[in-house]
Amino acid sequence: METELDACSMTGTYYHNVDAKGRINFPAKLRELIGETFWIARGTSDRFLSVYSSEGWRDVLRQVKDLKGPQGEKLRRWICSGAAEVTPDKQGRVLIPAALREYAGLDKDVVVLGAGRKAEIWSSERWREMDEAFDPTCAPQLEELCL
Numbered sequence: 001m002e003t004e005l006d007a008c009s010m011t012g013t014y015y016h017n018v019d020a021k022g023r024i025n026f027p028a029k030l031r032e033l034i035g036e037t038f039w040i041a042r043g044t045s046d047r048f049l050s051v052y053s054s055e056g057w058r059d060v061l062r063q064v065k066d067l068k069g070p071q072g073e074k075l076r077r078w079i080c081s082g083a084a085e086v087t088p089d090k091q092g093r094v095l096i097p098a099a100l101r102e103y104a105g106l107d108k109d110v111v112v113l114g115a116g117r118k119a120e121i122w123s124s125e126r127w128r129e130m131d132e133a134f135d136p137t138c139a140p141q142l143e144e145l146c147l
Helices: 028-034 054-065 069-081 098-104 124-133
Strands: 013-017 023-025 038-042 049-053 083-086 093-095 109-115 118-123
Touching (some): 038 054, 038 069, 038 098, 054 069, 069 083, 109 124, 118 124
Antiparallel strands (some): 013 109, 023 093, 038 049, 049 118, 109 118
């Protein structure tokens, strides 16, 4: 059952492995929020995968539809061609298509994290590099939060 997701709905960091068939165990807590069927798509140039609820994916498609000109067409094609609808099996595993695994460098150890309205799937090495490189003093918005 898909629920209304706000900016901080999906949280947490979960460590999993890609099995020999290209599947990962998608965290139960995130499955409860994102729904029985969801979408996996290429993320940004940081080479991760974005995971959207069906409603979240419809929102992405509404935004993509409005992109204009040749660059908009190329971006629309890139986003839509790099997406897959998935449904977890009874053990909570989802098959990540080979092209998406290759794009994100997912070969063995992966990190699934909550990122507000969506989840993300990272290779554990790439996530560790990103996490270690983050400098909270460079994020002035952090001072405004009650952390």
